[in-house]
Amino acid sequence: MTALSVPAFVHAEDDPIVRRIDQIQDLSDRNNEEGIRQLLELQKKMPADASVQARLDLVAVLSGLYFDAGRVKEGTALQDEFKRLSKELKDKDALLFLSIIEAFDVYEKSGYDAAYAYLDSLEPSIEKATPSLKFRYASIKSQFYSAQGKFQFALKQYIYMLDLIEKLPRRQLQARMITWERISSMYLGLKDPKKALEATTEALAVSSATAVPKAYVEILIVRGAALSQMKRNVEALKEYETALNIAKQEGLPFAQGAALFNLADQYLILKDYKRAEQCARESMAVYEKLDDKFNVIGAQVNLGLALGYQGKVKQGSDLVMESIEFFKKEKSNSALESINGELAAMYESAGMYKEALVLMREKQTLSEEVYQAEVAKETAKLRESFDTEKREKQIELLAKNNELKDADIRNHRLQQMVTLLASVVAVLAGCFIYMLYRRSKKLNLQLQEVNSQLEFHAVRDPLTGLHNxxxxxxxxxxxxxxxxxxxxxxxxxxxxxxxxxxxxxxxxxxxxxxxxxxxxxxxxxxxxxxxxxxxxxxxxxxxxxxxxxxxxxxxxxxxxxxxxxxxxxxxxxxxxxxxxxxxxxxxxxxxxxxxxxxxxxxxxxxxxxxxxxxxxxxxxxxxxxxxxxxxxxxxxxxxxxxxxxxxxxxxxxxxxxxxxxxxxxxxxxx
CATH class of the missing domain: 3.30.70.270 (Reverse transcriptase/Diguanylate cyclase domain)
Structure with a gap:
């Protein structure tokens, strides 16, 4: 889960300083460094009687630009300044935003369930909040749902975000592109690259690299991943290369790291392991400079695989296994499933079939662990009951071995009991499996329903019902x-x-x-x-x-x-x-x-x-x-x-x- 930079809050448009900050933020979409320069200049000239909104907005926007430029320490310092200023000025919107992002701290300390419970506790305040804060709240919930693989819940949040975009006072294009990029990424997680590609097309249709380069690069990267899943590897490579070039030109280090990471992944698919290693090392270097532990570990997987395929199996597998341990602690099952499959393929290519088989079994276990655990639990209870009954009957037979006729009858009854209990086990297990099937079917129907809503959003304006x-x-x-x-x-x-x-x-x-x-x-x-x-x-x-x-x-x-x-x-x-x-x-x-x-x-x-x-x-x-x-x-x-x-x-x-x-x-x- 990545940290969240502080957003700008949009307040009264009759405030000339707020309008100036808005103009600089729009400029920063095309030239991040120039945006930082102009904001610092504005900060020096900020009058003592500047409005609360202007003071908060300047710190918020500047913090975000520092993060985009890879200046993490300066961005973090301004985040702390934003928190201090919000409490000092008692701005209710800023304080509510701080409460929303507190969910990340809750997650770090206590996990997903605690984070969901915390976010739910904020619902009464969110219902009365501005569209901008509602959008941010839904965005954070969707991040948690997607990271945990709860895609049907994430998609509902994305639909809500698309509805909210029309109510945002400004920067609707950026919000729309962010939302469609998230939807595209979610469809990649669902192994539906066609829908992911359609979602990127929706975003690119209303934007350009010169207007919003940061969002544009992110869309290109997801688009490349969708093309890669569709086996259109050469096209995918071109999207990643274009994204990398734009990220370098615009000075966007996080985007550079992401483009290099995906280039490494694509070169692995194309079996160009030298280039895969080079891109993996470059992406790791970028993320290390940004102090982004999560993505350093992700890039390390690609480096390990590239080395392993070049014959350095021990060195490569050690790097991948280190990453697997990290993702186990993070409880990121979707990442673990993917990495296990990739490492298994590397072992297989090296002739290490036993190790590959173990990993493939772990991969299968990850995708079915909840289902298997519940079935095993219920079945174990039934079998324990059956074994107890069986032992009691055996003792009874031994005690009365002189009564052969009665023993034969009891033995016959025992066999009937065994057969009956075995049938009960099978029936109850089947019922349980059927219940799980029904539950799965219900979730699929919910996902189909939300997909239908998304398809409506793709071709229709949700407010007026007109074509879009x-x-x-x-x-x-x-x-x-x-x-x-x-x-x-x-x-x-x-x-x-x-x-x-x-x-x-x-x-x-x-x-x-x-x-x-x-x-x-x-x-x-x-x-x-x-x-x-x-x-x-x-x-x-x-x-x-x-x-x-x-x-x-x-x-x-x-x-x-x-x-x-x-x-x-x-x-x-x-x-x-x-x-x-x-x-x-x-x-x-x-x-x-x-x-x-x-x-x-x-x-x-x-x-x-x-x-x-x-x-x-x-x-x-x-x-x-x-x-x-x-x-x-x-x-x-x-x-x-x-x-x-x-x-x-x-x-x-x-x-x-x-x-x-x-x-x-x-x-x-x-």
């Missing part, structure tokens, strides 16, 4: 084949259309009425949009307060009419919260695909959507409650596209493109 970004990306992945086929058939007369829209002043709605009302507005917008679009149109919640309408094979002349209906449907009638009326309008940008007969290898759907986003922004700068759409190019696309895809306002100013403006319904000033 991943659904659209999956649809677009087949676009090239479909468009080319339609063109060859001469059936592609009308282009597709994309309308990207954003709720105006949505932050003000949340700040004024609360996030619960904000959620009601989002659901009502989704409901109204459903009544506007065609059955064949695809309606998505694109993220936050953004929605996307994809209208395939649409008549260009009718798109303006559709946009007018969208603006009118949302903005004409207020949204009701009880007796209170809330004015809601949207701003939109729209474009056809292909656009103005430009080949899609020049302006594909992603580039077109980028232009629609700039058109939406243009609408916001001109007063909101309106839409801007691109009708056609007025110059050759070779001249227009470079400018159009980076600066729509400049393209309009240079008369490169014809733009349509659609106004929303007039609004009465509040």
């Amino acid at each position: 970004r991943r659904s659209f990306i999956a649809l677009m992945s087949t676009r090239v084949v479909r468009v080319e086929a339609e063109r060859r058939e001469g059936a592609y007369a009308n282009p597709d259309c994309m309308i990207l829209l954003d709720i105006d002043h949505f932050k003000n709605i949340n700040d004024t009425w609360g996030h619960a009302v904000g959620d009601i507005v989002l659901k009502e917008v989704a409901s109204r949009l459903r009544n506007v679009v065609r059955d064949e149109d695809m309606l998505m919640r694109w993220g936050g307060e953004e929605f996307l309408i994809f209208s395939p094979k649409s008549n260009p002349e009718q798109i303006t009419s559709l946009v007018e209906r969208v603006l009118r449907t949302i903005g004409e009638a207020p949204f009701m919260n009880g007796e209170q009326a809330i004015t809601v309008t949207v701003t939109a940008g729209f474009i056809s695909v292909p656009f103005s007969d430009v080949p899609e290898d020049v302006c594909d759907w992603e580039r077109a959507l980028q232009i629609a986003d700039m058109a939406l922004y243009l609408g916001k700068t001109h007063g909101r409650n309106r839409a801007y759409g691109l009708a056609r190019l007025l110059v050759p696309h070779e001249d227009a596209i470079p400018t159009l895809t980076h600066d729509l306002a400049a393209a309009i100013k240079q008369n490169m493109v014809e733009v349509i403006e659609v106004l929303g319904p007039p609004q009465v000033a509040n």
Whole structure:
């Protein structure tokens, strides 16, 4: 179980220092060292009357950045400072967070059961907590469940975390990527690499290495592991190498250690034992520098296996056995099962079949130990009862050996008793096995149910029920084949259309009425949009307060009419919260695909959507409650596209493109 760095707490956005810390934290996702430098500079200039929130946030963010940079001692010192400051300032959110992470200390002292009991005792406080703290609480519970192999419970926590992400005040992308990375890792533990790969695809679809390199690297590593389980070893190797390069460029030592660890593992699979040894030694060196005992031991397993396969069996097996003893103390059965299997394979390759057999038996025992122990316990009780009865009968027969006839009768009865008791043993053992089967089946059904929920999350937005970004990306992945086929058939007369829209002043709605009302507005917008679009149109919640309408094979002349209906449907009638009326309008940008007969290898759907986003922004700068759409190019696309895809306002100013403006319904000033 790894230590948990202190998170930033998000408080009032009207605090300029808090806003500055937020900006630096976003920068640190791309440049960790620059983030540390700017935070230290801000710390020096921190005014004496700085808010409680600003003082806590600065220490929290800086602590996390130190850990990411491998500066563990400085990070730990700031964790202690955060604890001291939280108690001194009596900040309830920070104090509750400290109570949550106390679970790690409870686990270290008393084990998993004590940690679960402790976390359960915090439930009343968590129910009233902020979404950020609820997310952190669920994250820690999921870590414990996953580490102990209780995947069905872990998955429920992940589903809850996905629901909470929409309520987080900021850094939703990072939270989403962390959650999907955890889900991917869990599926790897369940030996379901296909689902693990799907989960990484979900995360990578909404991120980039330049935007969030740390989370991106973690996703690449899990993706590599999934590909490895699917025997796609060359692809796995490339993912790990890409992850290592990004981790080095961005100065992320923990990520470097993880990438090197998995490279060593992959080279073992590819039987390149020299490179496996090199990567294992490098990963051990990284983790030793970070004082990360758990991962040092894990890397030591790979080093031992690499040495063993090169003929240094004694040296290698000693290293692996040392690791096995460590994981036994940690009671990490899933790790032990895997390591026993790997060491057994190494022994087998060295011709040490007896040792290999012993380890394989231990591996089998680990996976079945609970079941076998319970069955053995019940069976032993029955057999003990049977043996006692049998001895009593034998004594009785010996005492009356002169009564041959009666002895024969009693002997016959004894045989019947033996047969009956043996049958009882078999029946009861069978019943017990059946009960265990029923229990296993019930857990599997629970897991299937939660998997169904996860699959819903993978393609649907949980709040509105609309399609999500991943659904659209999956649809677009087949676009090239479909468009080319339609063109060859001469059936592609009308282009597709994309309308990207954003709720105006949505932050003000949340700040004024609360996030619960904000959620009601989002659901009502989704409901109204459903009544506007065609059955064949695809309606998505694109993220936050953004929605996307994809209208395939649409008549260009009718798109303006559709946009007018969208603006009118949302903005004409207020949204009701009880007796209170809330004015809601949207701003939109729209474009056809292909656009103005430009080949899609020049302006594909992603580039077109980028232009629609700039058109939406243009609408916001001109007063909101309106839409801007691109009708056609007025110059050759070779001249227009470079400018159009980076600066729509400049393209309009240079008369490169014809733009349509659609106004929303007039609004009465509040």
